[in-house]
Amino acid sequence: MAANLDIYPLESKIKLVCADHNNAADMLLEILHAVQAFNRYIPESAYQIIADCLNLSRAEVYGVVTFYHDFRQKPPAKKIIKLCQSEACQSMGSVQLKADIEKGLNSDVAIETIYCLGNCALAPSALVDGQIYGRLDADQLNTLIGGAA
Ligand code: FES
Numbered sequence: 001m002a003a004n005l006d007i008y009p010l011e012s013k014i015k016l017v018c019a020d021h022n023n024a025a026d027m028l029l030e031i032l033h034a035v036q037a038f039n040r041y042i043p044e045s046a047y048q049i050i051a052d053c054l055n056l057s058r059a060e061v062y063g064v065v066t067f068y069h070d071f072r073q074k075p076p077a078k079k080i081i082k083l084c085q086s087e088a089c090q091s092m093g094s095v096q097l098k099a100d101i102e103k104g105l106n107s108d109v110a111i112e113t114i115y116c117l118g119n120c121a122l123a124p125s126a127l128v129d130g131q132i133y134g135r136l137d138a139d140q141l142n143t144l145i146g147g148a149a
Contacts, residue, residue: 013035014053018050018053019053025055028050032064035050036071044073046061077109078109079129081101081109082112082114082117083097083125084113084126084127085114089125098113100138105145126144
């Protein structure tokens with residue numbers, strides 16, 4: 001991969017990423033992850049560029065981007081809280097916790113649903129800045145959100 005992609009316009013960066021993956025259609029997921037890694041999301045303008053590089057249709061690229069929830073189609077919030085909504089966490093109030101927290105959020109923070117962080121014994125759980133937290137209540141979650149909320 002090119003050492004510093006920042007100096008290139010988006011279209012060139014995407015073409016470099018595709019070329020780095022041999023313009024191989026079976027590398028589509030890796031290419032989408034790479035695009036999202038340097039751009040924070042996958043803009044609609046990227047679909048046709050990637051499709052052309054991989055000899056796919058735009059619809060095929062769009063279909064993959066929209067199938068996987070971790071691919072973002074818009075710029076993300078500055079802070080993303082992934083709050084578990086699976087059974088153990090639901091039984092410990094994560095649905096209500098999510099509703100309570102979302103009331104006071106500004107656009108710098110987003111609450112995303114995730115299903116099981118493997119921290120069920122400490123439900124309700126959330127992933128914040130790559131760290132898993134358990135036995136959360138609204139006050140603790142607001143503290144983790146910090147100054148962004
Ligand atoms: S159900 Fe929430 S961490 Fe497993």
